[in-house]
Amino acid sequence: MILVLVETSLEGEAVEVSREAVTFARALSAAGGDRPIDAVTVGEPSADLVATLASYGVRRVHALTGDAFTSYAGAAWASGLISVQEQTGADLVMAAGTPRGNEVMAHVAARTDVAMAANVLAFEGLDPFVVTRQVVGGAALEEMRLGDRVAVLTVAGHAVEPRRAETPGAGELVVETPSIAEADLVARVVSTDEPEPDLSGALTSSRVVVGAGRGAGSADGFTDLLELTDLLGASLGVSRVVTSLGWRPHHEQVGQTGSRISPDLYIPCGISGAIQHWAGCASSKTILAVNTDVDAPMVTKATYAVIGDLHEVVPAINAEIRRRRG
Amino acid sequence: MVDVLVCVKRVVDSSSEVVLTDDAQAVDGRYAGFTMSAHEECAVELAVRAAADAGTTRVVTLGDEDAVEQLRHALAVGCSEATHVVADSSAFGPADVAREMAAVARDHDSQLVLLGNDAADSGDFQVGIRLAYALGWPVINGVSTVTVADGTVTASGTGPEGHETYEVPLPAVVTVLEGGVEPRYPTVTGRMKAKKVQIEEREPTTAPTGPSRVRLLLPPPAPSDVQILGNGPEAAPAVVDVLEQLGVLAR
Secondary structure, X not given: OEEEEOOEOOOOOEOHHHHHHHHHHHHHHHHOOOOOEEEEEEOOOOHHXXXXXXXXXXXXXXXXXXXXXXXXXXXXXXHHHHHHHHHHOOOEEEEEOOHHHHHHHHHHHHHHOOOEEEEEEEEEEEOOEEEEEEEHHHOEEEEEEOOOOOEXXXXXOOOOOOXXXXXXXOOEEXXXXXXXXXXXXXXXXXXXXXXOOOOHHHHHHOOEEEEEOHHHOOOOOOHHHHHHHHXXXXXXXXXXXXXXXXXOOHHHEEOOOOEOOOOOEEEEEOOOOOHHHHHHHOOOOEEXXXXXXXXXXXXXXXXXXXXXXXXXXXXHHHHHHHHHHO | OOOEEEEEOOEEOOOOOOOEOOOOOOEOXXXXXXXXXXXXXXXXXXXXXXXXXXXXXXXXXXXXXXXXXXXXXXXXXXXXXXXXXXXXXXXXXXXXXXXXXXXXXXXXXXXXXXXEOOOOOOOOOOHHHHHHHHHOOOEEEEEOEEEEEOOEEEEEXXXXXXXXXXXXXXXXXXXXXXXXXXXXXXXXXXXXXXXXXXXXXXXXXXXXXXOOEEEEXXXXXXXXXXXXXXXXXXXXXXXXXXXXXXXXXXX
């Protein structure tokens, strides 16, 4: 049996990467044993959420409820998951490779003394169970064996497309109120401040992102890029060198140690495309690169490219957009 | 006063092309060079600040002889003591590393252990959490600011619903993400001082069980099918045509 932790948005919907994780679980189930898939949510889910998960093939939705789950504590979530795992006899526990997903699965793996594979992209076989996962920010892959009595893994964002099942699951709701030890509530979120409107939340959910790297030249070199961002209703994302030099704030950083974005269109300007940055933008659907170097990795990996200095190319694009809009 | 332990890892600098060793068990750093991850640079900075009121900051690494370079760097930017668990890090899985770090924390009576949220190479996302369980301490994961006062660690970072704050009594483990603090550069005096520090060398407490790795591989190189729209500002109309086709121009 497979148990999937499903994270929900503020609106109470299953986030896309969690729906991807359930889709991945279905592929594992189909590859051998037709193992049933149960989901675990934190807080009582809406009827819509249960119906959505059923449409993805989920048999039961176990909702973790009670005072222990009113604010986030990784150890408490893991404790709740383990109680469901023990009850159901699940031999695979998984989540999406989000900060929360990786954290909670690490707690589960440490408490049950089993291995955990983070950011899995695919599986090579079930017996032995071998998965392929991202390492070095996605620049290399690792084949890893998961041979313990319970396998624990997280699924890398956008490893699979979220797809509903041909045959929906029963979608039965089971409300759980596990008892959580005090020790598991010591490290708990005590306060949450609303994010400022232009912080990275907007960056990771933007349909269009304009990127800027070393080619911007200085802290004053962003005027045209910000105008393009404005014209397209886009967000600005920058490479690590830009934040290291103090030209732009860290929350705008895209990359291995910044935000991971997956917009419909990414327009990296003056960014060479080193691994550190590519790790954060590889999931973009279309890339239109502006760069002086025709051999830069960002250009060779792009769908479209313009060869030239961003300080000449971007103002011309802005002028052309304004002209067409009259 | 708090005695802080900060864990760092010598990793291949992945800002250039990644090459694997012949046995496909590790990333080959012979050409690219080595560094510590950005998260760990910030963990070192936060550790130095947390211990600024007369506490000690011990840096620890598990790695081969060359890993002393990362220890010296941490000493040069303010750590006061260093421990080197001399071993081939590629033979150690996350649970092995956590066990060794726990032994060092216990032997030195550390009250706060800081680590990077995930290593830049193996990306396991779990050493800090396993370490906390090995010590029986609470763990705060993935935060970018850390301060200590009156036996309590306050840490904060970005969560899915906004900026989150944790307050946890010591002893505790905290894993750090880049972005909340600017790591300082080593000064000449700092480097001189770092050279004089006697580094404690130790062997692993037990043989590692290993990382369950079958092999590493490189993603297949995607053939470039980039369409060059033009050179310089003259390409602007072609760019805007593409923007129109993609439907991102409409407001």
